[in-house]
Amino acid sequence: MSSSRNVLVVGAGIAGLSVARALARRGMSVEIIERRSRPASGMGLFLPANAVRALAELGLQDRVAHLGTPVRSQQLRDSRGATLAEIYLSALWKDTGECVGITHDNLRAALAGAARVPVRTGTTVQSLTEYDSGVHVDFTGGGSGDYDLVVGADGIRSQLRRTVSPGAEPRYAGQICRRFLTDNHHAIDRWTVWLGRGTTFLAVPVSKDRLYCCADLSAPSPQGGEASDVAAWSAERFANRFAGFHPVVAHLLETPEAQDSYVSPIEEVSPRRWATAHTVLVGDAAHATSPNMAQGVAMAVEDALVLAECLDRPGETRDLLEEYRRRRLPRTRWVQAQARKRDRTRGMPPGVRNLLLRLGAERMYESAYAPLRDRP
Ligand SMILES: Cc1cc2nc3c(=O)[nH]c(=O)nc-3n(C[C@H](O)[C@H](O)[C@H](O)COP(=O)(O)OP(=O)(O)OC[C@H]3O[C@@H](n4cnc5c(N)ncnc54)[C@H](O)[C@@H]3O)c2cc1C
Numbered sequence: 437m438s439s440s441r442n443v444l445v446v447g448a449g450i451a452g453l454s455v456a457r458a459l460a461r462r463g464m465s466v467e468i469i470e471r472r473s474r475p476a477s478g479m480g481l482f483l484p485a486n487a488v489r490a491l492a493e494l495g496l497q498d499r500v501a502h503l504g505t506p507v508r509s510q511q512l513r514d515s516r517g518a519t520l521a522e523i524y525l526s527a528l529w530k531d532t533g534e535c536v537g538i539t540h541d542n543l544r545a546a547l548a549g550a551a552r553v554p555v556r557t558g559t560t561v562q563s564l565t566e567y568d569s570g571v572h573v574d575f576t577g578g579g580s581g582d583y584d585l586v587v588g589a590d591g592i593r594s595q596l597r598r599t600v601s602p603g604a605e606p607r608y609a610g611q612i613c614r615r616f617l618t619d620n621h622h623a624i625d626r627w628t629v630w631l632g633r634g635t636t637f638l639a640v641p642v643s644k645d646r647l648y649c650c651a652d653l654s655a656p657s658p659q660g661g662e663a664s665d666v667a668a669w670s671a672e673r674f675a676n677r678f679a680g681f682h683p684v685v686a687h688l689l690e691t692p693e694a695q696d697s698y699v700s701p702i703e704e705v706s707p708r709r710w711a712t713a714h715t716v717l718v719g720d721a722a723h724a725t726s727p728n729m730a731q732g733v734a735m736a737v738e739d740a741l742v743l744a745e746c747l748d749r750p751g752e753t754r755d756l757l758e759e760y761r762r763r764r765l766p767r768t769r770w771v772q773a774q775a776r777k778r779d780r781t782r783g784m785p786p787g788v789r790n791l792l793l794r795l796g797a798e799r800m801y802e803s804a805y806a807p808l809r810d811r812p
Pocket residue numbers: 446447448449450451452469470471472480481482483487559560561589590591592593594595596613615650702718719720721727730731732733734736
């Protein structure tokens with residue numbers, strides 16, 4: 437039965453730590469392995485209210501409120517700073533709760549503290565063999581173990597996905613992005629985006645005095661050459677595409693943190709299968725998406741809650757994992773579809789897009805997020 441399950445979680449990101457916390461709370465025995473010796477850092481996150489609600493269900497409400505900062509509205513501006521629309525988040529999310537800005541480091545630390553599950557770092561799966569009642573795993577660097585279930589929480593480039601759904605590779609979504617954290621010298625107190633021609637600059641407060649920035653630009657597909665070579669996008673070349681933006685954006689792109697920031701292509705993935713008899717995918721490994729809906733954390737934590745609920749019932753593991761996928765697939769596909777739609781809107785000629793947003797942003801936000809107000 438459920439509480440005697442012995443589970444290996446692969447990946448100690450937001451999805452992996454959330455799953456560990458959710459399963460351990462239901463009495464399952466959980467171990468985590470993490471490929472990196474030290475966590476990657478330097479990112480910020482905007483957490484819409486359904487993410488904060490899911491984290492609260494893991495018992496993290498107070499930690500998230502303490503470590504993050506409330507975000508009360510989303511303001512859309514044109515590249516020179518004129519306001520196109522402002523979305524008030526208490527009206528959008530109704531009684532779902534508050535939205536929050538937080539650093540990735542702080543959220544991960546809160547989850548790791550809460551999970552109280554051992555994390556073995558600097559190792560990964562060397563080989564994995566499923567048999568009738570479980571899985572045998574050999575680890576890189578030595579050692580092995582037998583588990584009832586292995587959870588692949590190993591992100592968009594998931595190694596476990598190759599076993600579960602061979603051939604399901606990430607697709608380039610057409611943008612390159614540069615992310616960094618800096619001091620909030622301009623006292624930006626809401627989620628604020630400046631929209632240019634194929635260029636977007638987002639700033640979100642993530643604590644009392646820190647600001648998370650994410651600049652993205654459309655670039656040809658990797659097959660076309662340019663975008664595949666992320667290293668070719670120097671800070672200077674990147675900033676040139678934002679010439680003519682509001683001075684606040686220009687200044688943020690000149691900060692030392694922007695010069696030395698993390699550059700990556702935006703990708704998404706939709707594997708046909710999420711599980712075998714004893715291995716299952718969660719978070720970005722199962723459904724990474726273009727980040728413009730800011731639903732990555734929400735979907736990962738909701739996956740964790742639903743997976744724990746399904747596994748806590750009697751039944752064959754294979755059937756319980758199918759139930760998990762059946763419950764999660766429509767919602768994650770919805771988010772992916774909305775994100776693609778947003779990318780198309782952002783990519784329109786600025787005159788048309790800006791008019792569309794002035795007239796219809798509130799309606800667009802309502803239709804994209806309303807289904808996510810329901811519990812997963
Ligand atoms: C530009 C950008 C901006 C974003 N902004 C937001 C936002 O504002 N709000 C939001 O909610 N979401 C946002 N997201 C998405 C969000 O960060 C993720 O969806 C969320 O963190 C869940 O990630 P994950 O834990 O599934 O994967 P990851 O964060 O990738 O974690 C996977 C972990 O597994 C480890 N790992 C990988 N392979 C192995 C292996 N073989 N063995 C062991 N360990 C392994 C990795 O080192 C890592 O620690 C953004 C994403 C991008 C790209």
